[in-house]
Amino acid sequence: MKVLKFVLIGVVLFFIIFPLFMMTKYSISDRESIVTGGEYPEPFLPFKPTLEMFGALWSRSDFLKAGLTSLWVGLFAVAFSLLLGAPTAYALARFKIPGVAILLFLLLSVRLFPDISAVIPVAELLLSRPFSLLPPVVLVGLAHTLLALPYTVYIAKGVFESIPKDLEEQAFVLGAAKSRTFFKILTPLALPGLGAAAIYTFFLSWNEFIFAYFLTFQGTETTLPVYLLRILSWSPQKNFISAISLLICIPVIIFTFLVQRYMREGLTAGAVK
Amino acid sequence: MERGTSGGEVEEYVQPTGCSVAEVRLKNLTKKFKDVVAVDNISLDIKDREFLTLVGPSGCGKSTTLRAVAGLENPTSGEILIDGQRVNDLPPQKRNISMVFQSYALFPHMSVESNLAFGLKIRKRGLKEKAKKVKWAVNLLGLSGFEKRLPKELSGGQRQRVALGRALVLEPKVLLLDEPLSNLDAKLRLRMRTELKRLHKRIKTTIIYVTHDQAEAMTLSDRLAVMKDGKILQVGTPEEIYEKPADIFCAGFIGSPPMNFISGEKVPQVKDENVMGGIRAEDLSISLTEKKDGIFGRSSVTETLGSDNYLYVDISDLLISVRLKPEERIPEEKPVWLIPSREKLHLFDKSTGKRV
Numbered sequence: 001m002k003v004l005k006f007v008l009i010g011v012v013l014f015f016i017i018f019p020l021f022m023m024t025k026y027s028i029s030d031r032e033s034i035v036t037g038g039e040y041p042e043p044f045l046p047f048k049p050t051l052e053m054f055g056a057l058w059s060r061s062d063f064l065k066a067g068l069t070s071l072w073v074g075l076f077a078v079a080f081s082l083l084l085g086a087p088t089a090y091a092l093a094r095f096k097i098p099g100v101a102i103l104l105f106l107l108l109s110v111r112l113f114p115d116i117s118a119v120i121p122v123a124e125l126l127l128s129r130p131f132s133l134l135p136p137v138v139l140v141g142l143a144h145t146l147l148a149l150p151y152t153v154y155i156a157k158g159v160f161e162s163i164p165k166d167l168e169e170q171a172f173v174l175g176a177a178k179s180r181t182f183f184k185i186l187t188p189l190a191l192p193g194l195g196a197a198a199i200y201t202f203f204l205s206w207n208e209f210i211f212a213y214f215l216t217f218q219g220t221e222t223t224l225p226v227y228l229l230r231i232l233s234w235s236p237q238k239n240f241i242s243a244i245s246l247l248i249c250i251p252v253i254i255f256t257f258l259v260q261r262y263m264r265e266g267l268t269a270g271a272v273k
Numbered sequence: 274m275e276r277g278t279s280g281g282e283v284e285e286y287v288q289p290t291g292c293s294v295a296e297v298r299l300k301n302l303t304k305k306f307k308d309v310v311a312v313d314n315i316s317l318d319i320k321d322r323e324f325l326t327l328v329g330p331s332g333c334g335k336s337t338t339l340r341a342v343a344g345l346e347n348p349t350s351g352e353i354l355i356d357g358q359r360v361n362d363l364p365p366q367k368r369n370i371s372m373v374f375q376s377y378a379l380f381p382h383m384s385v386e387s388n389l390a391f392g393l394k395i396r397k398r399g400l401k402e403k404a405k406k407v408k409w410a411v412n413l414l415g416l417s418g419f420e421k422r423l424p425k426e427l428s429g430g431q432r433q434r435v436a437l438g439r440a441l442v443l444e445p446k447v448l449l450l451d452e453p454l455s456n457l458d459a460k461l462r463l464r465m466r467t468e469l470k471r472l473h474k475r476i477k478t479t480i481i482y483v484t485h486d487q488a489e490a491m492t493l494s495d496r497l498a499v500m501k502d503g504k505i506l507q508v509g510t511p512e513e514i515y516e517k518p519a520d521i522f523c524a525g526f527i528g529s530p531p532m533n534f535i536s537g538e539k540v541p542q543v544k545d546e547n548v549m550g551g552i553r554a555e556d557l558s559i560s561l562t563e564k565k566d567g568i569f570g571r572s573s574v575t576e577t578l579g580s581d582n583y584l585y586v587d588i589s590d591l592l593i594s595v596r597l598k599p600e601e602r603i604p605e606e607k608p609v610w611l612i613p614s615r616e617k618l619h620l621f622d623k624s625t626g627k628r629v
Contacts, residue, residue, distance in 0.1 A: 166376045
C-alpha cells in the first residue's frame with residue numbers, strides 16, 4: 001500500500017511539475033537550444049541560459065498593458081461579484097424565502113449553458129448603449145461577474161450559513177445596529193470564505209477568453225488571453241511564448257498568497273458552545 | 274489549572290443610576306408562530322432584584338418568553354413592562370436588558386477583552402470607564418490573565434463566564450439567561466450553579482433564568498414559574514412548589530426522584546377513585562410486616578447514592594420510589610407495606626389534574 005501511495009504521488013507530481021519545468025526551461029533557453037534544425041536533439045537543459053526573453057517582454061509596452069488590463073478586469077470582477085453576491089447570499093442564508101431551492105437552481109443553471117451560446121447576447125447587450133460608454137475594462141469585468149456570480153453566491157451562502165445566528169442576535173441585544181453587526185461581526189467571520197470566492201473569481205477572470213475576446217477584439221485594450229492569441233498569430237518562438245506563460249502565472253500566485261492570509265481555518269471556533 | 278471564579282479584589286457593584294426598581298411585568302403575553310402557539314396568554318410579575326426561573330420541558334415556551342422580554346421576538350399580543358415602561362416596541366438595546374445565550378455567542382475573532390467591551394463601545398463610553406468596567410468583570414469572574422485570549426483558547430467554563438461578563442458590564446436592569454449552564458459538563462455545571470447564585474447576591478440585578486433542569490431551577494431561584502405547552506402552571510418559591518404543587522405536572526416535574534402517583538382507590542387513607550394520590554419518596558415509610566393503612570407491594574431494587582438510598586417497590590403495575598433511612602436495608606423481592614405520611618399526601622383531581 002505504502003509503495004503504491006508513493007508511486008501515485010510521484011505520477012501526480014510528474015504531471016504537475018513536468019509542464020512547469022518545460023515552460024521554465026524554454027523561457028530561459030538561448031536560440032541554439034530551441035532551433036536545432038533537426039541536426040542535434042534538443043538539450044535537457046539549455047546550452048546558455050539567458051533572461052533575454054524576459055527583458056524583451058519587460059520592454060514591450062503592449063504586453064504590460066494587457067497584463068494591467070487583465071489585473072483590473074480581475075479586480076473589478078472580484079469586487080462586483082462580492083458586492084452583489086455576498087448580500088444576496090446573506091439574504092438567501094438568513095431569510096425564509098419561498099421557493100429558494102428553485103431560485104438557487106435557476107441561478108446555477110445559467111452556467112449550464114456553454115459560454116459560447118451566451119456570449120453573443122451578452123456581447124450584444126454590453127456593446128450597445130448605455131453599456132458601450134463604459135471603458136472595456138469594466139465591460140469585461142461585468143461579463144466575468146456574470147460568470148462568477150452564481151458560484152460566488154453559492155460559496156458565500158455556505159459561509160453565512162456557517163456563522164451562527166446567535167452571534168447576530170447577541171450583537172443586536174448588546175446594542176449593535178445592523179450595519180455594525182454586518183461590518184464588525186459578520187464580515188470578519190465571513191472573510192475566509194469570501195476569500196475563497198474571490199480567488200475563484202480572480203482565476204476565472206484571469207483565464208477567461210471567449211467573453212474578453214468578443215468584447216475587446218476591436219479595440220487596443222485587451223486582456224492577456226486575448227493578447228496571447230494575437231502574439232500566437234505571429235508564430236513566435238517557443239522561448240518567447242514560454243516566458244509569457246510563466247509571467248502570467250505570477251500575479252495569480254501573488255493574489256492567492258495575499259488572499260490566503262485571510263483564510264485562517266476555523267475562525268468561528270469558540271463562538272458557540 | 275483553572276482559576277477560581279471569584280478571586281481577587283472586586284469593587285462593589287454600583288447600581289446604575291435612576292433604576293432602583295427593575296420589575297418586569299408580563300401581561301397576557303401571547304406569541305404565535307404561524308398556527309403554533311408558543312406562549313399562551315401568560316401573565317407574570319417579576320420583582321425587583323429577584324432571581325426568577327422559567328422552568329419546563331423543551332418546547333414549553335420558556336425560551337420564547339425570554340426572547341420576547343429581550344426584544345428578539347415580537348409578541349403576538351399582550352404587553353411587556355420593564356420598570357413600569359411598556360417595551361413592546363423598543364429594540365433590545367433600549368430596554369436596559371442583557372442576555373446570555375445558551376451557546377454563549379462569543380465573537381470568535383475578538384479577544385476576551387474586546388468581547389467584554391463590545392456593548393460599552395457601542396454606547397460610546399469613555400476609554401477610562403471601559404477599562405474600569407472590563408477590569409471589574411475580569412476580576413469578578415476570575416478571568417484575569419486571559420484578557421488577550423480568543424474564545425477558542427478558553428475552556429467551556431471560561432467562555433461561559435466571558436458571556437456572563439459581557440452582559441454584566443452593561444449594568445442591565447434585567448439580566449436574561451437562556452440555559453447558560455446546559456453546555457457545561459456535569460461537574461462544572463454544579464460549580465457554576467453555585468457561582469451564579471453567589472454572583473446574584475453581589476450584583477443585585479433582576480435575573481430571569483430559563484432552564485429545563487428542575488434541580489437548577491430549585492437551587493438558584495427566589496421564585497420559579499413552571500411552564501408547559503405555553504402556559505404557566507404555577508409560580509412560587511421552590512419550597513412552595515415542592516410542598517404544594519398546583520397540579521400533577523408540577524408535582525411530577527419538580528423534585529428528584531419524581532413524585533410517586535398512585536390511583537386514589539389503592540391508597541387506604543383516600544379510597545376515592547376520582548383522585549390521584551401523590552407522595553414523594555421521602556414521605557413514605559416502609560414496613561416488612563402487614564399494616565392495615567399500608568399499601569402492599571414487592572420490594573425490587575435499591576439505588577444507592579451515598580447519602581440517600583432509594584428502594585423501588587412494585588405495586589401491581591407501578592414502580593414506587595421510597596427513600597430509606599441511611600441504616601435501613603430492605604431485602605429484594607420481599608412483600609412490603611408502604612405507609613404514606615398523611616399530611617404529606619397530595620391529592621389531584623384525575624380529570625383536571627388540579628390539586629384538591
